Amino acid sequence: MTGTIIVTGASGTVGREVVKQLAAAGAKVRAAVHTASKGEVFKRLGVETVEMDYARPETWAAAFNGAAKVFFVGFAGPTFAELSRNFAEAARKAGIAHFVKLSAFGADFAPQFYIAKSHRESEEAIESTGIAYTHLRPNVFMQNLINYYGQAIRGTGIFYLAQGDGKVGFIDVRDVAAAAVKTLTSGGHEGKSYSLTGSESLSYYQVAEILSRAAGKKIEYVALSEEQALQQSRASGAPEFLIEVHKSMDAFGRDGGFAPVNSVYQQIMNRQPVRFEQFARDYAEAFK
Numbered sequence: 001m002t003g004t005i006i007v008t009g010a011s012g013t014v015g016r017e018v019v020k021q022l023a024a025a026g027a028k029v030r031a032a033v034h035t036a037s038k039g040e041v042f043k044r045l046g047v048e049t050v051e052m053d054y055a056r057p058e059t060w061a062a063a064f065n066g067a068a069k070v071f072f073v074g075f076a077g078p079t080f081a082e083l084s085r086n087f088a089e090a091a092r093k094a095g096i097a098h099f100v101k102l103s104a105f106g107a108d109f110a111p112q113f114y115i116a117k118s119h120r121e122s123e124e125a126i127e128s129t130g131i132a133y134t135h136l137r138p139n140v141f142m143q144n145l146i147n148y149y150g151q152a153i154r155g156t157g158i159f160y161l162a163q164g165d166g167k168v169g170f171i172d173v174r175d176v177a178a179a180a181v182k183t184l185t186s187g188g189h190e191g192k193s194y195s196l197t198g199s200e201s202l203s204y205y206q207v208a209e210i211l212s213r214a215a216g217k218k219i220e221y222v223a224l225s226e227e228q229a230l231q232q233s234r235a236s237g238a239p240e241f242l243i244e245v246h247k248s249m250d251a252f253g254r255d256g257g258f259a260p261v262n263s264v265y266q267q268i269m270n271r272q273p274v275r276f277e278q279f280a281r282d283y284a285e286a287f288k
Helices: 013-024 036-043 057-064 080-093 114-128 144-156 173-185 204-215 226-235 240-254 264-269 276-282
Strands: 004-007 029-033 048-051 067-072 098-102 133-138 158-161 192-196 220-223
Touching: 004 013, 013 029, 013 173, 029 036, 036 048, 048 057, 057 067, 057 080, 067 080, 067 173, 080 098, 080 114, 098 114, 098 173, 114 133, 114 240, 133 173, 144 158, 144 204, 158 204, 173 192, 173 264, 192 264, 204 220, 204 276, 226 240
Parallel strands: 004 029, 004 067, 029 048, 067 098, 098 133, 133 192, 158 220
Antiparallel strands: none
């Protein structure tokens, strides 16, 4: 295992776990963060940090300096493809040998889902630079239940989505990070795209039942209609762009877009992914 690995979005849900697992594996890691204060958590791990901002290309050189590989985390949007192309091209010119992108489930088959479509455009932009790449396309993170609905569940025991009884092949962020570490620290993954799912497809009604058992209290999922979800989003003052993004995501979910499961994770890692019951037990306190 040679060369420094840059992890962008290092203070985020996936990036933080990738840094943690790379450090545990003995890799040389450089955590790219927006501000120095966000890098404090990594000092305890003995991880180097660098301030980097996608909006300030003049900060990229310091991040790339002497590094061999990049884990790229970015967000869907109108300028995402342009950023992806510029960042990957700068990485290639700086001598980066492998560019691993955190993409989105459905990037290869769901243009009707805005996030997936935007990530596919990002993938194509990266590929156009000629840099050696790997795309990771994880299904919905189990940890989203904490990040987006944990507060409501702790407070009222109820969480709301407009995805009906659509099922989801949830994957644990710890498994996404493990797959990222594998692709970053071993050969043979260049030029490949991996759609990552868990081993089971669950509806949010089933999720509520499992969380209820783990937390020792009743947790309920309430399925909103599309109109109710739109009203709720507008009442919260969300920008129209985000409202449309969530609308396409909910439609994709209701139509079963997130339901597929596969064995790609098992093939990469030679082990089973974390099951939702295990996730619920591990994070039970977040829902109590």
